[in-house]
Each structure stands twice: as structure tokens, then as C-alpha cells.
Amino acid sequence: xxxxxxxxxxxxxxxxxxxxxxxxxxxxxxxxxxxxxxxxxxxxxxxxxxxxxxxxxxxxxxxxxxxxxxxxxxxxxxxxxxxxxxxxxxxxxxxxxxxxxxxxxxxxxxxxxxxxxxxxxxxxxxxxxxxxxxxxxxxxxxxxxxxxxxxxxxxxxxxxxxxxxxxxxxxxxxxxxxxxxxxxxxxxxxxxxxxxxxxxxxxxxxxxxxxxxxxxxxxxxxxxxxxxxxxxxxxxxxxxxxxxxxxxxxxxxxxxxxxxxxxxxxxxxxxxxxxxxxxxxxxxxxxxxxxxxxxxxxxxxxxxxxxxxxxxxxxxxxxxxxxxxxxxxxxxxxxxxxxxxxxxxxxxxxxxxxxxxxxxxxxxxxxxxxxxxxxxxxxxxxxxxxxxxxxxxxxxxxxxxxxxxxxxxxxxxxxxxxxxxxxxxxxxxxxxxxxxxxxxxxxxxxxxxxxxxxxxxxxxxxxxxxxxxxxxxxxxxxxxxxxxxxxxxxxxxxxxxxxxxxxxxxxxxxxxxxxxxxxxxxxxxxxxxxxxxxxxxxxxxxxxxxxxxxxxxxxxxxxxxxxxxxxxxxxxxxxxxxxxxxxxxxxxxxxxxxxxxxxxxxxxxxxxxxxxxxxxxxxxxxxxxxxxxxxxxxxxxxxxxxxxxxxxxxx
Amino acid sequence: xxxxxxxxxxxxxxxxxxxxxxxxxxxxxxxxxxxxxxxxxxxxxxxxxxxxxxxxxxxxxxxxxxxxxxxxxxxxxxxxxxxxxxxxxxxxxxxxxxxxxxxxxxxxxxxxxxxxxxxxxxxxxxxxxxxxxxxxxxxxxxxxxxxxxxxxxxxxxxxxxxxxxxxxxxxxxxxxxxxxxxxxxxxxxxxxxxxxxxxxxxxxxxxxxxxxxxxxxxxxxxxxxxxxxxxxxxxxxxxxxxxxxxxxxxxxxxxxxxxxxxxxxxxxxxxxxxxxxxxxxxxxxxxxxxxxxxxxxxxxxxxxxxxxxxxxxxxxxxxxxxxx
Numbered sequence: 001x002x003x004x005x006x007x008x009x010x011x012x013x014x015x016x017x018x019x020x021x022x023x024x025x026x027x028x029x030x031x032x033x034x035x036x037x038x039x040x041x042x043x044x045x046x047x048x049x050x051x052x053x054x055x056x057x058x059x060x061x062x063x064x065x066x067x068x069x070x071x072x073x074x075x076x077x078x079x080x081x082x083x084x085x086x087x088x089x090x091x092x093x094x095x096x097x098x099x100x101x102x103x104x105x106x107x108x109x110x111x112x113x114x115x116x117x118x119x120x121x122x123x124x125x126x127x128x129x130x131x132x133x134x135x136x137x138x139x140x141x142x143x144x145x146x147x148x149x150x151x152x153x154x155x156x157x158x159x160x161x162x163x164x165x166x167x168x169x170x171x172x173x174x175x176x177x178x179x180x181x182x183x184x185x186x187x188x189x190x191x192x193x194x195x196x197x198x199x200x201x202x203x204x205x206x207x208x209x210x211x212x213x214x215x216x217x218x219x220x221x222x223x224x225x226x227x228x229x230x231x232x233x234x235x236x237x238x239x240x241x242x243x244x245x246x247x248x249x250x251x252x253x254x255x256x257x258x259x260x261x262x263x264x265x266x267x268x269x270x271x272x273x274x275x276x277x278x279x280x281x282x283x284x285x286x287x288x289x290x291x292x293x294x295x296x297x298x299x300x301x302x303x304x305x306x307x308x309x310x311x312x313x314x315x316x317x318x319x320x321x322x323x324x325x326x327x328x329x330x331x332x333x334x335x336x337x338x339x340x341x342x343x344x345x346x347x348x349x350x351x352x353x354x355x356x357x358x359x360x361x362x363x364x365x366x367x368x369x370x371x372x373x374x375x376x377x378x379x380x381x382x383x384x385x386x387x388x389x390x391x392x393x394x395x396x397x398x399x400x401x402x403x404x405x406x407x408x409x410x411x412x413x414x415x416x417x418x419x420x421x422x423x424x425x426x427x428x429x430x431x432x433x434x435x436x437x438x439x440x441x442x443x444x445x446x447x448x449x450x451x452x453x454x455x456x457x458x459x460x461x462x463x464x465x466x467x468x469x470x471x472x473x474x475x476x477x478x479x480x481x482x483x484x485x486x487x488x489x490x491x492x493x494x495x496x497x498x499x500x501x502x503x504x505x506x507x508x509x510x511x512x513x514x515x516x517x518x519x520x521x522x523x524x525x526x527x528x529x530x531x532x533x534x535x536x537x538x539x540x541x542x543x544x545x546x547x548x549x550x551x552x553x554x555x556x557x558x559x560x561x562x563x564x565x566x567x568x569x570x571x572x573x574x575x576x577x578x579x580x581x582x583x584x585x586x587x588x589x590x591x592x593x594x595x596x597x598x599x600x601x602x603x604x605x606x607x608x609x610x611x612x613x614x615x616x617x618x619x620x621x622x623x624x625x626x627x628x629x630x631x632x633x634x635x636x637x638x639x640x641x642x643x644x645x646x647x648x649x650x651x
Numbered sequence: 652x653x654x655x656x657x658x659x660x661x662x663x664x665x666x667x668x669x670x671x672x673x674x675x676x677x678x679x680x681x682x683x684x685x686x687x688x689x690x691x692x693x694x695x696x697x698x699x700x701x702x703x704x705x706x707x708x709x710x711x712x713x714x715x716x717x718x719x720x721x722x723x724x725x726x727x728x729x730x731x732x733x734x735x736x737x738x739x740x741x742x743x744x745x746x747x748x749x750x751x752x753x754x755x756x757x758x759x760x761x762x763x764x765x766x767x768x769x770x771x772x773x774x775x776x777x778x779x780x781x782x783x784x785x786x787x788x789x790x791x792x793x794x795x796x797x798x799x800x801x802x803x804x805x806x807x808x809x810x811x812x813x814x815x816x817x818x819x820x821x822x823x824x825x826x827x828x829x830x831x832x833x834x835x836x837x838x839x840x841x842x843x844x845x846x847x848x849x850x851x852x853x854x855x856x857x858x859x860x861x862x863x864x865x866x867x868x869x870x871x872x873x874x875x876x877x878x879x880x881x882x883x884x885x886x887x888x889x890x891x892x893x894x895x896x897x898x899x900x901x902x903x904x905x906x907x908x909x910x911x912x913x914x915x916x917x918x919x920x921x922x923x924x925x926x927x928x929x930x931x932x933x934x935x936x937x938x939x940x941x942x943x944x945x946x947x948x949x950x951x952x953x954x955x956x957x958x959x960x961x962x963x964x965x966x967x968x969x970x971x972x973x974x975x
Contacts (some may be wrong), residue, residue, distance in 0.1 A: 054672040180693050282942075292941030293753035303745040466967045482681035486748035487738060487952060500937050507866045509927060513971055520975040 001081045004029065005059065006040065007073040022088055025102045027064070029074070042066060044100055045379070045426040047093035052086045055079055058220040062086060067377065067424035070499045071283065094381035098433070101379060101426040103448040108451065118453030119445045122363045124154075130351070132188035133158050135223040143168050143226045150178040152334065152370030152435045157182035160217035168219065170210025174201050176247055179333045181214050184365060187348065190323040191222045194315060196341050196369065197334035199232070199239070207254055215255050215327065216567075222325045229318050229326045233311055233336040235264035242331065258327075263311040266304060267337045268388035269350065274301045275389045282496050302489045308336070309397050312343025313480060320348055321476045336370050346398065350474045354410040355459055358398075359452045362419075363430075366391060372434040377424050379432055392495075395420050399492055401480065404511050407466045408474055412510050413494055415455070415462035420495065464533050465513035475522040533543075568648045652775060652782045653677065654797050654825070657688075657695070660704025671710050677781055683776045685715045687767065689786035689793060691720035703787060706800045712782070719767040721792040722760050723795030724847050730757045735837035738951045757855075764792075764856050766939045770797030776804060776934055790828060791849045794821050799856050806932050810869045811924065817910050818878070822850065828893035833882045835881055850882050851950075858947050860937055867931040871965075872949050874914070874923040879950060881910055926972040 001020045006029050008014035016038075021028040027047075029040040053061040059075040060082035066072070076082040094273035095101060110118070134140050141159045143149055149172050159168060159182060172180040186193045196220055200211060219228045232239050232249045239249045247530065252260050266274075280285070281295030281446075296302065318324045327456040330336035340350075342365040351357040365371075373379065375386035395416050402409050402416075425432045429448025433439045455462065468474070481488065497503045658670060672897040678684050686706060688695055695705045695718065706714060714888050722730065733755035737743065744752060752758065774782045782800075786792040807813040825827075831845035854875045861868045861875075888907025892898045913919060937943070948956065 165948050287941055289756075289759040289941050289944065290753055292750050297746070297749035297753070300746070302749070308746045405960045407960065407967055465971060466964050468967070470821065471967075472963070481957060485956070486743055486745045487752075487948065488956065489745070490800060491942060497942055503940050504938075505863045505865060507864060509865050509968075510865070510925065513968065516971055516975050520971070523975070531877070 001076055003077050005075040006031075014124050015075070015150070015215060016276075020076070020085065022085065022092070024092075027089065029072075038159060040072070040497050042070070042072065043425050043427065044068070044089075044092040044095070045420075046424055047089065048378075050086060050089050050093065052082065055082075064089070065279075068421045069279070069282070069496050070404065088567065095379070098380065098442055101432070103294065103426050103429045106427050106449065108449060108454070114453075115449055116445075121450065121452050121456055124364055124368060124614040125156075127360050127364060128158060128183075128186075133186050134305070135586045137161055137191060137223075138183060138186060138193075141165075141168060147437045150180065151437050152177060152372075153182065153203045154370075154436045155177060158186075160214075160221035162220050163214055163217040167210045167213045171214040172205075174195045174208035175199070175333075176201060176210040177334075179370075180211075181218060181327055182369075184328075184369075185319075185348065185374060187285035187319050190319075191224055192319040192323045192537065193218070193222060193325045194319060194341055194344055195327045196333055196337045196365075197324065197327060197329045197567070198337075199242060199247045199329055199331050200250055201246055202243070202248045202251065202254075204243055204248075206246075212255050215258060216251070218325055218327060219257055220322070225322070225324045227324065228258045229315075229324055230255070230258045231311070231326055231328045231340075232260070232262050232316060233265045233328065233330045233340050234262065235266065236262045238267065238331075244359075247331070261314075263307070263314060263340075265307045265311060265330070265340070267331075268335055268390065269385065270300075271304060271390065271393065272306055272388045274299050274391070276619040278302075278496065296491060302491070304443060305393060305396055306486070306489055308339050308343060308393055309400065309480065310482070311340040312347055312397070312431045313482060314476060315344035317339060319344070334369065335376075335388070335390045337542065338365050338369060339397070341392065342394055343397050345400070347478045347480070348471075350476065353408055353474065353478075355415065355456070355462060355468075358411060358415075359455070363452075366394075367430065368436060370435040373423070373431040374438075379426055391423060392420060393605075396492055396495065399495070400489055401478065403490060404480055404488060405478055406464075407468065407471045408478060409464055410467045410469075412464045414510075415449065417495060417498065418455065418462070427451075434606060460514075463514060465510060465517050529645055576651050652771065652784065652797055652800060654789060654793050655783060656787045656793075657690075657703040657785055658706055659702055660699055660707065661702045662699050664699075664704075664707065666710055667890065673781050674706075674714065675709055678713045682713065682780070684739060684781040684783060685771075685778075686711075686714050686716045686783045686785070687771055687774075687794065687796065688716060688718050689721045689723075689767065689784070692718045692823075694720065696713065698787060717770070719770060721763055721767060721786070721795065723786070723791045723849065725842065725844065727760065727847045727849065727852070728836060728842065728901065730755050730760060731851065732837045733757075734951060738955060758941075758946065760852060761855050761859060762939050762941070764795055764799065764852055764857060765937055765944070768779050768803060768856070769936060769939065770794050771800040772803040772934065774938075775800075777815065783852070790826050791832075791847065794825050794827050795849055795853050795856075797821055798853060802860060803936065804934055806930060807858055809867055809931070809935075811920065813872075814868075814874075815914070821913075822853075824895055829882060829890045830893045832899075833890070836883055851879055854879055854925070855950070858949070859944055861925075862936065863937050863943065864931070864935045865925075866927050866929050867935050869925055869928045870923050871925040876950060876953070877914070877923070881900075883909065887913060889949040898953060926969045928931050 003017060004020040005015040005017055008016075016027050016031050016033075018031040023031065024045060027042045027044065041062065047064055048067045049065045051065070053063060053064040055061075059077045060079045062074045062082055062085065062346060064072040064074070098104070128134075128140075137160060138158050139161050141157055141163075142155065143165045144153050145155045147153070147155065168180055172178040175181075176198040179196075181195045181197040184194045184196045200208070215228065215230070217334070219226070221230070230250050234242075234405045242248050250258060250260055252258055278296065278301045279298035281292060281299065281300060284291055284295070313330065315326050318326050320382055328337050328340055342361055345361055345365070346352045346358075349357075352361045371391070372386070375382055376388055376390055378387055386405065398409075399413060399416055402413065422428055426432065428451035429444040430440070430451045432444055432448075433442065439445075440524075448537055493503055655669070658667070674684075688705060690698070695703075698704055704715060708716070734752070737748070737751035737755055740751070771782050771784060774780050784793050784796045784800075798817055800816050801808045801817055801821070806815075807882040808817045819891065827850065828845070829850070830841075832847050832849060834843050834846045835841060836848075856866075857871060858875055861872065879889060885891075886908070887910035888898075888903040889910035891907065892901060914923065933975075946952075950956075
């Protein structure tokens with residue numbers, strides 16, 4: 001469709017004219033301007049909702065909201081066209097078959113061997129071995145090898161040595177969705193462990209010998225403690241209500257040596273609504289500080305993030321400080337349980353704070369343990385009540401921790417944002433379906449590519465320059481402050497306002513420091529080379545040509561250090577801001593790296609990002625856009641509005 | 652950019668030829684200027700009842716007047732006290748923290764100050780027009796705006812030396828009454844009439860700029876914290892008294908040491924410099940969206956949250972840069 005206008009969310013005056021294309025996998029908007037022809041690509045999988053708004057004099061507005069929080073406002077001149085686009089997008093954004101998803105047609109031009117290697121990058125067997133199992137207390141169990149015991153669990157899980165197949169099967173019958181207690185994390189220093197399951201089908205009075213034996217087995221697997229914690233991550237009221245439906249929670253009277261604990265994290269519906277409310281705040285035009293803070297509080301979002309974090313902290317403490325094992329469950333053991341177990345693991349074990357370790361963590365506690373990616377993130381069209389930002393919350397917990405412990409993570413914010421992006425993008429096969437069983441049936445590994453391989457290949461873009469594995473922050477457990485600490489939770493504008501260029505600090509400290517590190521390394525290498533030459537010179541006789549080459553090297557060295565400066569001081573075209581992730585065509589170039597062009601090319605001369613920002617610093621866009629009346633550049637006299645907004649151009 | 656105090660128009664709409672001529676000579680033939688009044692239009696009007704007022708259009712035809720109300724005085728001190736209270740309250744649940752933060756209105760004041768400074772800067776940079784800033788007395792919000800605007804516009808104010816010069820000019824010599832304004836700070840129950848944290852508000856705004864432009868200021872957070880401390884209680888005479896006249900009468904220069912002398916000693920400077928600094932010749936336009944304005948944890952949570960990990964991060968940054 002031609003002559004479509006793309007509006008800037010912050011400024012209704014900044015509209016760009018272009019052409020809209022719909023393909024099988026993307027929506028593409030191409031700017032008309034002769035020079036730039038900037039493209040905005042949006043994967044259908046990313047589309048969360050499409051809103052057709054009232055036709056105005058200028059055309060028919062269409063609002064596309066994406067799962068990665070990008071909001072695209074288009075104005076299509078003809079109502080008929082707008083309607084067609086709307087209907088098409090509705091259909092395209094709600095695939096019925098997996099084969100419609102982009103991952104089945106995405107071609108990064110790798111051969112079969114490379115694809116396989118990519119999938120092997122993260123190996124859970126290796127991970128369990130790294131943790132220290134199997135050992136005297138824990139063994140691998142293949143009772144679920146055909147998914148016959150629990151179809152949402154993986155084929156192999158780790159269980160206590162004293163848990164026989166009989167006990168496991170018996171326990172699984174007493175657990176919601178048959179998700180029996182299995183090992184999530186083992187701490188080899190003190191034998192304490194984190195196990196996970198779903199709620200017991202205890203109702204008001206039902207008992208199950210095998211389930212009780214299962215918990216005893218977990219306790220026995222840790223000789224250092226005579227009890228275990230059982231942590232129910234639901235609010236007490238919800239758990240009690242479940243009893244009426246024949247489910248519920250463990251009764252301390254029936255299970256010997258357990259200490260039971262509720263940690264009230266709300267359910268998926270509450271979280272879905274919370275995010276919705278927060279996004280509404282983000283969509284406010286020119287909000288006052290009041291509007292924003294009240295909106296944020298009303299959404300309750302940060303409160304929920306803190307609840308998840310507190311649960312993780314409790315469990316990490318139990319394991320690291322008390323040396324007590326913990327069994328975690330919620331209702332079905334695939335949402336809050338996953339969040340809480342992975343946060344706790346992250347706090348306990350510095351390995352999970354490395355890039356590789358983080359991928360392993362997600363693979364273990366989310367992918368292998370049957371988190372319902374399809375239902376939660378809408379790979380396919382499904383029940384809207386199943387949609388919930390569960391893994392988004394976990395990812396945000398990680399970000400909040402990164403803000404509190406800047407040296408403790410090997411990866412940076414961009415890593416988290418890209419992972420979140422791809423959970424929804426369905427460009428890679430890792431996060432499809434609801435369980436390992438479904439993925440194997442679809443032969444995901446033979447027909448799609450692994451995100452982990454892709455991220456790993458580009459790991460230079462995702463490094464945290466402040467990370468040092470020998471840093472004190474990385475020895476052992478992280479201890480976030482428990483209280484008072486409300487103020488430590490910040491609004492993550494890097495995620496929820498990701499595509500609003502004007503909001504973020506214009507100068508990326510991370511990129512700059514990475515460039516500094518790289519340059520230091522290059523200089524060190526140069527220094528070594530020069531050192532060798534000097535040594536050779538001193539050995540052999542001094543000739544003119546040799547002296548000359550020494551001088552050349554020195555000037556080359558100087559050039560290295562000044563080249564970046566000259567780039568930094570040169571203002572550049574701000575429209576080259578490449579932070580906007582989808583504005584890259586994935587089929588261009590070899591790899592999906594094209595989506596990461598901002599990093600690969602610019603890393604070497606990453607300062608252009610700085611100077612691009614410098615130019616923005618003199619850009620007027622930010623100021624003149626914000627006038628709500630859309631009037632002239634400067635306000636009229638005596639505007640006299642005593643609002644607390646003080647928008648400096650309010651008419 | 653010029654600053655002054657309010658014209659004494661009074662209830663009878665007095666005129667003053669000399670004032671009109673002065674403002675007239677500043678502008679060229681046909682040129683227009685902007686007056687940024689940091690009071691609301693209503694407050695400015697009411698000021699006439701007590702002898703003050705605004706510049707009437709008829710007498711100052713070349714000047715356009717804009718009102719950008721900025722909080723000052725008692726309400727600003729209350730705002731400060733409320734925020735500090737909220738930060739220190741251990742019983743606050745997450746549920747209520749944001750509400751308390753909001754009801755202190757401190758961040759709204761930061762937003763307003765930055766917005767107004769940007770407006771003044773925009774008039775000069777984009778419209779290439781001259782700007783006159785005043786409130787009532789010309790000693791509080793006026794200085795807030797002019798000082799911030801210069802930081803935004805002028806890269807030389809962003810160097811360590813330039814910033815000190817800015818403080819000397821726009822706050823100390825301009826007559827901000829430090830003695831009255833920086834008396835007991837936030838914990839005191841005695842709400843002195845003249846006490847108000849304008850200078851702290853300025854420092855907070857500077858911190859916001861440093862957060863949004865981490866490479867553009869030659870100094871770091873340490874300097875801002877140090878200035879905050881010294882404004883209230885200092886071993887040095889720099890922030891003593893209320894104006895140059897008083898300082899002269901008290902013989903401050905003869906009997907005390909200057910804070911600048913201390914801060915500029917090489918060992919001290921090292922601690923204050925920003926390792927990421929690189930001269931930026933352009934104007935820096937901050938975002939004033941609520942998401943972009945954050946609570947200055949380094950100040951408000953200074954004694955409440957453990958800073959160890961952040962200090963370590965800062966040290967790491969310094970190390971990386973120095974290594975190169």
C-alpha cells in the first residue's frame with residue numbers, strides 16, 4: 001500500500017511517508033525519502049494486537065502493538081486498504097500451524113553440520129555433571145523416557161538415590177499434571193538442593209505414601225540437614241482455594257520433617273493485567289511525573305518483580321546459608337516455579353551469570369522443564385487467557401540484579417533484550433511448543449536453528465565490559481539487599497520504551513568501554529610487536545631502513561589512538577540510529593547478524609554511535625515534538641497554565 | 652541570557668524609563684526577546700499587590716513573556732523533607748513506595764527545572780533570541796534556570812574548571828542566599844521560612860544530565876555530593892553568607908579557605924574527574940520524559956543502600972580507561 005504515513009509516537013508531527021508491504025512473515029514499511037529509504041521490519045509473530053482507529057481527515061489510522069513493546073502507528077489513506085491490511089494482519093499474526101512460523105523458513109545459510117552444532121552448544125547432561133550429579137545422593141532417572149509418566153517433563157530428570165521408580169510413579173500420580181519433584185539445582189558445597197514440582201492433589205485430606213516418601217528421599221539426599229523447606233509460591237488464599245478442587249498444598253502433619261512456607265506471587269492473570277496497565281502508562285502522551293509514577297504504582301508491576309526476587313532470595317539463602325534443601329512448587333509448576341528456581345540459581349552460582357551459563361539456565365529451568373512457551377507467548381493462535389509475561393518477568397529480575405551488581409554478569413542489557421525479543425519472534429526453534437515432547441515430535445532441531453548458536457556467534461556484542469570472573473562480586477552467592485530496598489527497583493525503560501530513541505541516555509557506556517577494552521588489547525599487541533622489533537634491532541646492526549620501519553610503526557600506533565577521537569567529534573546522521581531492532585532485513589547478508597549490524601560494524605568504530613548521539617544532542621526534535629497542541633515551535637505569551645508538567649513548549 | 656528580579660510595577664502599573672531603555676538597548680532593531688518568568692501568570696499578577704509584577708507588553712513591546720512556574724520556598728523544602736522521609740521509611744511496602752515518591756513531588760520539580768532550562772536554551776540556540784530570566788527576587792529559581800541553561804548550551808561549563816566558574820558566577824556571586832537556604836536540611840522539624848533546597852535541586856538536575864550524557868561532563872557524582880555537603884556545612888568559606896556584600900563585611904576571603912583551592916589539588920581532582928569524559932562541543936538536550944528522570948540514589952539513598960557494588964563498578968570503569 002502506498003502513501004502510508006508512519007507516525008512517531010512522541011510527536012504526531014513527525015510523520016514519515018512510505019510504502020507498506022505485507023509478506024508471509026513480515027510487515028515492512030519503507031520510507032520514501034530518496035537518500036535513506038529506511039526500512040522498518042516487523043515479524044508477524046511479534047504482533048500482539050492490531051487496532052483500527054476512527055478514520056480522520058488524514059486517513060485511516062492503524063495501531064500495531066508488538067510483544068517486544070514496539071508500537072507502530074500507521075495512517076493509511078484509503079479506508080478500504082486499511083481494512084484489507086487489518087484483516088490480513090489479524091490472520092497473519094494468528095498462525096494456526098507451526099509450519100507458518102518464521103523459524104521454518106528462516107535461512108541463515110548454514111549447512112546441516114553447522115545447524116546440528118548449533119543445537120549442541122547447550123548440553124544439559126554436561127550441566128548436571130558440572131553441578132556434581134550423578135553422585136552418592138542423586139541419580140539420573142529415565143522412568144519418563146517415553147513421556148509415559150509426565151508428558152511435560154523431559155525424558156531424563158535427576159532424583160534422589162533413594163527414590164525408586166515405584167516412588168516416582170506414585171508421586172507423579174499425586175501431583176498436578178503429574179509433575180513430580182525433580183532436581184533443579186544441586187549445591188555440591190553442602191549437598192543442599194533445589195527441587196521443583198507441581199502442587200499435590202491433596203484436597204482437604206488426601207494422602208499419598210509415595211509422595212511422602214519422595215519428599216523424605218529429598219531430605220535424605222542432604223545429610224547435613226534434618227528437614228527441607230517446601231515453598232509454595234502462591235498466595236495462601238489461592239492455594240487454599242485449590243483444595244476445594246482436590247489439589248492444594250503439603251500438610252506439615254503428613255510429611256515428616258518439612259517446613260512449609262507460602263511466598264505470595266500472583267498468578268498469570270494478575271501478571272497479564274499488570275503488564276497491560278504498565279504499557280498503558282508507557283503509551284501516555286507527554287505524561288507528567290505524577291501520571292507516570294501513579295500509573296506505575298497502580299500497575300503493581302514492580303511489586304510483582306520484587307515478589308519473585310524475594311522468593312529467589314529466600315531459596316538462595318536456605319541453600320547457601322542454612323544448607324537446607326528446598327522443594328518449590330506453584331500450581332502446575334511451570335510458571336512461578338520456573339521463575340523462582342532460576343532466580344535462586346542465578347544468585348547462588350556465578351556460572352549462571354556467564355553468557356553460556358545463562359543460556360544453560362534458561363534451557364534447563366524453562367525449556368526442558370516444560371514451560372508452556374506456545375501458550376504463554378502465543379506462537380500460535382490460542383486462548384488469550386493463557387498469555388502472560390512470565391519469562392519477561394524473570395528477564396527483568398536479571399536486569400534489576402545487573403543494575404545492583406554491575407560487575408557480576410558477563411553479559412549486558414542488550415543480551416537480555418535480544419533474548420526476550422526472540423522468545424516472541426519465533427525466528428529460532430528454541431522456544432516453540434509447550435514441552436520437549438512436542439518439540440521432538442515436530443523435529444525442531446532438524447528443521448530450525450538455535451538461538452543460542454546465533455547469540456554465541458555474536459557474543460562480542462553482548463559482553464559486559466565491567467565483568468571480571470575474578471572480581472569479588474563473582475565469588476559465590478549474590479546478596480541483594482532485602483530491606484529496605486523498594487527504591488532499588490527501577491522502571492526498565494530499555495525494555496518497555498526500547499524503541500523510543502529520545503528517552504535513553506544517548507551515549508552507551510557499555511559500547512564505549514568495550515571499545516576501550518578492545519583498543520587496549522590492540523595496543524598491547526602492538527606494544528608486543530614493537531618490543532620484539534626493538535629486541536631484534538638491538539641484536540642486529542642499525543640500518544636506516546630499520547629505523548624507518550620503527551618510526552612507521554609508531555605512527556601507526558598513534559593513528560590507532562587518535563582515529564577514534566576524530567570519529568567521536570564528527571557529528572553524524574542521527575537517522576542511522578540502529579537501536580531499533582526490527583529495522584533490519586533479516587534476509588540481507590549472511591546471518592541474522594544483519595539485525596545486529598549496529599554492533600558488528602560499529603564495534604570497531606563504535607564511537608560513531610557516540611557522535612550520532614552527539615548530533616542528536618543538538619537535535620531539535622526532542623523539544624519541538626512535545627507540544628501537545630502541535631502548534632508552532634514556541635508557545636504564545638502568558639501561557640499561564642499552572643500545570644506541573646511544564647512541558648517547555650506547551651501552547 | 653540575562654537575569655534580574657521582578658520589575659516593581661506595583662498595583663498602579665508604574666513605569667520606569669530607564670528599565671525600558673535598558674531592555675530596549677539589548678535587542679536590535681526589530682529583534683524579539685523572551686522573558687522567562689519562573690512564576691505562574693497568576694502569581695506574577697498577584698505580586699503586583701505587594702509592589703512587584705511583570706513587564707507589561709505595552710512598555711516592553713519587543714519582549715515576549717513566557718511563564719514557567721517553578722516551585723521555591725517552603726513548598727520546595729517540604730518536598731525535600733517528604734522525599735527523604737520516604738527513602739528512610741523501612742516499613743514502606745513496594746505498593747506504597749511509588750506513591751510516596753510521587754507525593755513528595757520532588758521528581759516533578761526536577762522535571763520542571765530541566766524543562767524550563769531547556770526552554771531558555773532553545774530560545775537562544777534555535778531561535779537565536781535573547782532571553783531574560785527572572786522570578787520574584789532573582790536569587791532562587793532564576794539562578795537555577797540560568798545555570799542549567801548554560802550547562803546545556805556551553806561545553807566549557809561542563810569542564811571541571813568551567814563548572815566551578817559557573818557556580819561562582821551563577822550562584823555565589825549572583826547572590827543566592829546560601830546562609831538562609833541551606834540551614835537545617837531535611838531532618839529538621841524547624842521549618843525555617845527562608846530555607847529551601849534550590850541548590851540541591853540544581854545539583855540533582857546536573858546529576859540527571861550526567862546520567863543522560865555520561866561522557867559530556869568532566870566531573871562525576873562525587874563532586875556533586877561534595878558540593879551538597881559543603882553548602883550546608885563546610886570547613887571552607889565559599890558558601891558562607893548570603894551575598895558578596897556580606898562576605899566582604901565578614902572578611903570571608905581574608906579569614907577562610909576556599910573550597911575550590913581544596914578541590915583543585917591534584918589528589919582531590921583525581922577523585923572528582925569523570926573517566927569517561929570526552930569534550931563534546933555540541934549542545935546537550937536532555938529528555939524530560941518521566942522515564943528519563945530518575946531518583947538520585949547516590950544522594951537520597953546515600954546512607955541507606957550499600958554502595959559497595961556500585962563503587963566497585965566505578966572503580967572498574969576507571970581502571971579500564973586508565974589501562975588504555
